[in-house]
Amino acid sequence: MAVIDMSSTINAAKNAGLSKFYIARPVLNRDPNRLLKQGIWAYFLLLIFEGALRKWVLPGLSTPLLVVRDPLALWLVLLAWKKNLLPSNLYINIMLLIGGLGIITAMAFGHGNIAVAIYGARILMIHFPLMFVIGRVFDRDDVIKIGKATLWITIPMAALIAMQFYSPQSAWVNRGVGGDTKGGGFDGAMGFFRPPATFSFTNGTALFFGFSAAYIFYFWLTPKGVNRIMLIGATGGLLLAIPLSISRSLTSLVLACLLSALVAISRNPKYLGKLLMAVMVLAITFALLSKTSFFATPMEAFTTRFSNANETEGGVGGVFVDRFLGGMVGAIIESADKPFFGYGIGMGTSVGSMLIAGDNTVYLISEGEWGRLIGEMGIIMGFGVIVIRIILVVNMGIDSYKKIASKDFLPWMICSVGLLAIMQGQWAQPTSLGFDVILGGLILAALRKPNPKLWLVKTIDSNTETVAASGTNYLPN
Incomplete structure (x- = not known):
């Protein structure tokens, strides 16, 4: 005794x-989900740095590293299932059913390549369930820790894309996947290229800084427990990244975060001062940077690309319909010309296109996500996946909005980036898929009630x- x-x-x-x-x-017991949490952190860090491994560290292994997160995701899902932490809900069950049927129809009526079919089905049968595993295993403290880590990464990431912007494509910092000396940048404007940062492709830059923007706005609204110097540095890094990235997608994501913050404040006016503080920091930083040629040059390149692209795509309205709705109307209209069971799951991915066509063909079906889904699996299964994604984000959005009344802005601010990404993000592209899985999981975790603590009485x-x-x-x- x-x-x-x-x-x-x-x-x-x-x-x-x-x-x-x-x-x-x-009672200070060891977290029973510690191993799962460590695996989720590994998934998150690999998402950000796997491109660096493929370009600079292990270029000879660039091809297998493309799917380096897949075995980790499978292990996390299986371990969660073993621990009874994998939820059984209609979202997961329907996606598993469609993924399984997709493999069968691809072999019976589609492309007939089992490797391509499995590669395509893994999106629905492994990565999508992982979203719910993260939501079940992580708690609010874990979501905050991810945010703080993201702020720390934002600062050197901004410095990296600045180096890439001003360096020639032949420079080491701009090496492409597999050490390609032609460069990993993508055509931007005025002879400058869109920098890929640590990612394999430039979309990772927009997705990362958009992800960071959601946390930056949240921490300005709820600064308790966050390092103020780090927050200011990350804010400056985000401001630099907008013109340096030459990305309209990033600009749209930042504006979405700002709009979401305004919605949150409209229901809690006392937080207006904190948002004004954030806007003031942005304005002062922008004013100081605009006086330097270092910032003026990328700003000119950004505005030039924005103007040229708007003219090509029919102005702001055309950009919205084409880019952010993923060609929804066109995908449905064109579905009448597609086979009933589609061309086969996985065929619309870059890996599937390469395995089937035998060259560097990027899109055999459609660049738009919804067009790809219907083209791969037909109108019934493809549209079924679309409906599941829409219902999921609608429920996430409603639940997150309700949290605002209790002054909990965390799920709502992550939703500002996550909702549109989960609904129409290009899951055929590994980086986009990874960010959408993380975003969805963090939203679910932020919405969940914290685990009760045990007390020794x-x-x-x-x-x-x-x-x-x-x-x-x-x-x-």
Whole structure:
């Protein structure tokens, strides 16, 4: 029996006339989901740095590293299932059913390549369930930790894309996948290229800084516990990244974050001052940077590309319909010309296109996500996946919006980037798929009630000089 010296506490109880009283302390047990959480962190870090491995560290292994997160995702899903942490819901069940049927129809009526079919089905049968595993295993503290880590990464990431922007494509910092000396940048404007940062392709730059923007706005609204210098540095890095990336997608994501912050403040006006502080920091930083040629040059390249692209795509309206709705209307209209079961799951991915066509063909079906889904699996299964994604983001958005009333902005701000990405993001592209899985998982985790803490409760008799710890009760907080 454990004996604890409680003499001072017992004397105080006697003086207060108490014959019995209780004490409690938190039970500090090891997190039973620690291994799963470490795996999720590994998935997150690989998402950000796998491109660096493929370009600079292990260029000779660039092809297998393309799917380096797949075995990790499979292991996480299976381990969660073993621990009874994989939710059984209609979202997962329908996606698993469509993925399985997709393999069968691809072999029976489509391209007939089993490797391509499995590669395509892994999106629905492994990565999509992982989203819910993250939501079940992570808690609010984990979501905040991911955000703080992202802020730290944002600062050197901004410095990296600045180096890539001003360096020739033949420079080491601009090496492409597999150490390609032709460069990994993508045509931008005025002879400058869109920098890919640590990613294999330039879309990773927009996705990362958009992801970072959601947390930056959140931490400005709720700065408790975050390093203010780090937050200001990350804010400056984001501001630099907008013109350096020459990306309209990133600009749209940042504007979506700003709009979401304004919506949150409209229901909690007392937070207006914090947002104004963030806007003031942005304005001052922008004013200082605009006086330097270092910032003026990428700003000119960015505005030039924005103007040229808007003219080509029919102005802002054309950009919205074509880019952000993923060609929804066109995908449905053109579905009449597609086979009922589609051309086969996986055929619309870059890997599937390469395995089938035998060259560097990028899109055998459609560049737009919804067009790819219907083209791969036909109108019934393809549209079924689209509907599941729409219903999921609608429910996430509604639940996150309700949280605003209780001054909880975390899920809502992540939704500002995550909702549109999950609904129409290009899951055929590994980087886009990875960010959407992380975003969805973090939203679900932020919405979930925190795990209850266990407290060790002891009954103490003030008529004795010791307390026995044998009669222990464990009560949830």
